[in-house]
Amino acid sequence: MKISIVAGARPNFMKIAPIIDAIKIKQNQGLDISFRLIHTGQHYDKNLSDTFFQELGIPLPNINLEVKSGSQAEQTAAIMIGFEKELFKFPADLVLVVGDVTSTMACSIVAKKEGVKVAHVEAGIRSGDMSMPEEINRIVTDSLTDFYFTTSTYANENLLKLGVEEGKIFFVGNVMIDTLLNNISKFNEPPIFNRLGLNSQKYIVLTLHRPSNVDEEKVFADLMQNISRIAKDFKIIFPVHPRTKKLLEGLNLNLPNVHYIEPLGYLQFNFLVKNSFLVMTDSGGITEETTVMGIPCLTLRNSTERPETCDFGTNMLIGSDVGLMEEAITKIVAGKWQKGSVPELWDGNAAIRIVDVLIKLYNIKP
Structure with a gap:
């Protein structure tokens, strides 16, 4: 065959x-x-x-x-x-x-x-x-x-x-989880971990690439400012997707707790996720990985093709709702977030x- x-x-x-x-x-x-x-x-x-x-x-x-x-x-x-x-x-x-x-x-x-x-x-x-x-x-x-x-x-x-x-x-x-479980012991610390003075459970990982979040300057700028303000007590690590990098270059965003970094390989990126306090993302695949690793996750979209990550896992849809974002982060800080479980198979x-x-x-x- x-x-x-x-x-x-x-x-x-x-x-x-x-x-x-x-x-x-x-x-x-x-x-x-x-x-x-x-x-x-x-x-x-x-x-x-x-x-x-x-x-x-x-x-x-x-x-x-x-x-x-x-x-x-x-x-x-x-x-x-x-x-x-x-x-x-x-x-x-x-x-x-x-x-x-x-x-x-x-x-x-x-x-x-x-x-x-x-x-x-x-x-x-x-x-x-x-x-x-x-x-x-x-x-x-x-x-x-x-x-x-x-x-x-x-x-x-x-x-x-x-x-x-x-x-x-x-x-x-x-199969995404096959890869995660096969490689979790190989995750390695990226150089930026020490360079930015990161400590386990003391920072947030952010990823954005959906057109609805990053294609319009005002929408993107408002979202970034809200995230920076609401999560002001945390360093925010943002590996920047190539399509997002172009937009960022044209914006004058002064967000002292947001650190823009180059995209990372699989092993280094997932080291960051595994040791983070929280992940904020508009990616579907990352919500699957956070569910298995037990990391709180906020999805910056109004819908998901992976509802099991919300129903069984550690993920929650918040879209661009500032109130929901504030409420969710407050719950996570208070230790009241859903612990989640791993979906079948x-x-x-x-x-x-x-x-x-x-x-x-x-x-x-x-």
Whole structure:
């Protein structure tokens, strides 16, 4: 069995790492299963892509399509053109896509038009917010998918409501958590920890990259000023995404407790998260990691595609509501925050389950 595995952006690398490891285990057992790793180049900043291959032990990609930046349409088109050529040259029995980035959607379309089956890891999640490009990517990908690998019962329910056959849905758990648990002992302190005089549980980690938060100067400036004011007793560590950096350069924000840093690799960033007092973010994936690590998390969005992080975990949606932000931080300081629990099957074995399902579906034998 030949599998083409697609990765294009930072979250993808965290999801494919344990899947590749699981495939290698089966190869060592003599099973006829192989893969080609296709890096679309959607993220091309070294700290957003290359570093992840080194830290997570991912083999170098067989090809990098090097699509880089552009509008949604330009990037989608470039990925489709490049991946079509790849599939012509190296036919596959299955294209495996992960997550909800542009690469996920674009490569699924190409695969189906070439008559190749698609497996979607992290299928079925929905935020209900059609202003998010990721939501459109999810909907399109799941409309084409043959095998749906899900992280939660919420995702299963979403797919069943859409009319997906139950036999095509496989509740396997969360590969992001596989990677987290596989690497938690390897987290290492970034140089900025000492340089900024940070102490465990005495600082806040902030990440922002959603267009609704960072694309308009006034919205972004107001949000940053409110966060700085409400969390005035804490140092705020803000690894700045490339798209956000451009906007920051044009603003004159004098926020003495906010420290802007370059993006960090996986092991150093998660060291910061694990030792933080609180995480504030508009990322979905980080809410999963904080849930497993038991770190309080405030999501600066009005919806989430990962409701289990709120219902079972340590996450709370606050949007841009200043009152909610103040109330939440006061609760956390008082030690009255929800302790949370780990959702079902977030146990570090999701990738093994995925590969076991594929072996059974394709009747792969030694």
